[in-house]
Amino acid sequence: MRRAFIGFLFLLPFLAHSQRFSARDSQFQLDGKPFRILSGEMHYPRIPEEYWRDRMLKAKAMGLNTICTYVFWNVHEPSPGVFTFEANLNIAKFIRQAQELGLYVLLRPGPYVCSEWDFGGLPAWLLNDPQLKIRCMYPTYWTAAKRYLLQLGKELEGLTIDKGGPIIAVQVENEYGSYGNDKEYLRAIRQTLREAGFDCLLFTSDGSLPMMLEAGTLDDVLPAVNFDSDPAVEFGNLEKFRKNIPHMNGEFWSGWFTQWGQEKWGGQDLNKQKGYVRWMLENGKSFNFYMFHGGTNFGFTAGANFYNNRYWPDITSYDYGAPLTEDGEPTEAFFAYRDLLKQFQTNGTKLPELPTVKRISIPTIAITERAPLFENLPQPVASVQPMPMERFGQNFGYILYRTKIPGLGGKLRVKDLHDYAMIYVDGVFIGTMDRRFGQDTLTILQKGSNEQVLDVFVEALGRVNFSAHMIDRKGITEYVTLNWLTLMNWEVYALPLEYQTLQKMRFSAGKQTYGPTIFKGAFVMEETGDSFLDMRQWSKGAVWVNGHNLGRYWRSAGPQYDLYLPGPWLKKGSNEILILDLDLTQPAPLRGEVLRRYGL
Numbered sequence: 001m002r003r004a005f006i007g008f009l010f011l012l013p014f015l016a017h018s019q020r021f022s023a024r025d026s027q028f029q030l031d032g033k034p035f036r037i038l039s040g041e042m043h044y045p046r047i048p049e050e051y052w053r054d055r056m057l058k059a060k061a062m063g064l065n066t067i068c069t070y071v072f073w074n075v076h077e078p079s080p081g082v083f084t085f086e087a088n089l090n091i092a093k094f095i096r097q098a099q100e101l102g103l104y105v106l107l108r109p110g111p112y113v114c115s116e117w118d119f120g121g122l123p124a125w126l127l128n129d130p131q132l133k134i135r136c137m138y139p140t141y142w143t144a145a146k147r148y149l150l151q152l153g154k155e156l157e158g159l160t161i162d163k164g165g166p167i168i169a170v171q172v173e174n175e176y177g178s179y180g181n182d183k184e185y186l187r188a189i190r191q192t193l194r195e196a197g198f199d200c201l202l203f204t205s206d207g208s209l210p211m212m213l214e215a216g217t218l219d220d221v222l223p224a225v226n227f228d229s230d231p232a233v234e235f236g237n238l239e240k241f242r243k244n245i246p247h248m249n250g251e252f253w254s255g256w257f258t259q260w261g262q263e264k265w266g267g268q269d270l271n272k273q274k275g276y277v278r279w280m281l282e283n284g285k286s287f288n289f290y291m292f293h294g295g296t297n298f299g300f301t302a303g304a305n306f307y308n309n310r311y312w313p314d315i316t317s318y319d320y321g322a323p324l325t326e327d328g329e330p331t332e333a334f335f336a337y338r339d340l341l342k343q344f345q346t347n348g349t350k351l352p353e354l355p356t357v358k359r360i361s362i363p364t365i366a367i368t369e370r371a372p373l374f375e376n377l378p379q380p381v382a383s384v385q386p387m388p389m390e391r392f393g394q395n396f397g398y399i400l401y402r403t404k405i406p407g408l409g410g411k412l413r414v415k416d417l418h419d420y421a422m423i424y425v426d427g428v429f430i431g432t433m434d435r436r437f438g439q440d441t442l443t444i445l446q447k448g449s450n451e452q453v454l455d456v457f458v459e460a461l462g463r464v465n466f467s468a469h470m471i472d473r474k475g476i477t478e479y480v481t482l483n484w485l486t487l488m489n490w491e492v493y494a495l496p497l498e499y500q501t502l503q504k505m506r507f508s509a510g511k512q513t514y515g516p517t518i519f520k521g522a523f524v525m526e527e528t529g530d531s532f533l534d535m536r537q538w539s540k541g542a543v544w545v546n547g548h549n550l551g552r553y554w555r556s557a558g559p560q561y562d563l564y565l566p567g568p569w570l571k572k573g574s575n576e577i578l579i580l581d582l583d584l585t586q587p588a589p590l591r592g593e594v595l596r597r598y599g600l
Contacts, residue, residue: 044069142185516583543580
């Protein structure tokens, strides 16, 4: 009993009690007293669950009083009506962790979140509807979106501030003024959030241009503005749009994202950004660092953009040039913002010390076995013509299309390839096609009149997460022609490459025939800690360690050449590694580094 009583006393400071948070004239108020939101964005699926506390403590150490997170619909509902909120997706635990540490929470449930995340957080199975329209009252979309929001309300029941939780405000949709003008849709989301139990302050978040504010806001919902430029101008635009409201910067872009093939990592001019933050602090504005800590697009979750008539997929790292690096290390920006924020703490609050995370090197990782992917294919599905992977019930990964062609050769065209293809004829590699460069044709040489087997192996690199190009189905989305012939009668092999499937593959030490290879190895650890896998001598693919998909690597594209390996995903003793490489048939050297290199 004594031990239990001591535990109760330890928890006493964190016991929930009902509070009231509101927007009153030009101020936010917490229990009737002025309150300023000093927030940092971090996303629970992009951070190992074991590090949530570390990252939140570092937010407090920088001087923040609030954290902000999106909710990612597609990972919570991987198939229609089937929800998961476990382990790294346990958003209720994430929010309670914030409350235990004395932090408030801004919740951004979407349904659309953008965030350089596949399909902007919308589930890929929506795309099985060939007529799909999104972010509006189109029945297929809205029925599913409402079901998700109501389910989220059940998961987060009791966590709004009026019920004793830390959630002080919830966002309605996300930057809707940059997309559409369906006010009925916005009102339906607002009403559904209320039905779901989010009886707290609601807000929208948009650019400050008049058209964006007009399209993206509702009269009875507080508008916030997003920017990385002069806050006097941005808040001036907000003031012209709606007077006598608290001013909040919903996203202060403290860094920027990075795309495959980009010359340098994304970031911002720190001196300029410091000046903008100082202005907001001195003028009583609330703001949210986007991002405070970016984390990692683990697995196949990274999104893409489409601009200047070109497709740009995002890298695995979501480092973002944020105050905390991808692996949680404070940067120069962290200490610069900390020096500013400590001058504006209430009641002379002293900022806490920074926690640390152990980092290790892994000298050698032995690769001992391989499994040729094309010798480990699932049962095919017959299809008269190719169809996108979503039509085969597949959300992520790779897909193989196989048919027979005349042996006379000619010009092969894959119409609307999404996104990267490797082409084989009778087991011989003949070339690649890359959507980034608009490549969709190859020449097949004549090899007599006999039929040949054509394989088109396609990688889905990430669905567009912003703009009118978001309907982005993967695989071969139209048809394939050889000269003037439209090729028919295909066998289609769905290859989402989930870990459970990889475990069942037939590994051996034998020679590779053709096609992508899955390599298997092991390494023994006497201690665990964070590391970065050095993928510079590998080509293109993905890595799994102890069942965790670390994400994609792509040497020829860059600028990322390392994959973050979180310490909690390692274990003392033997650790398993699986590597899919699209090009290599022999393993390359592999080791783990203590720190990331930002280039070759």
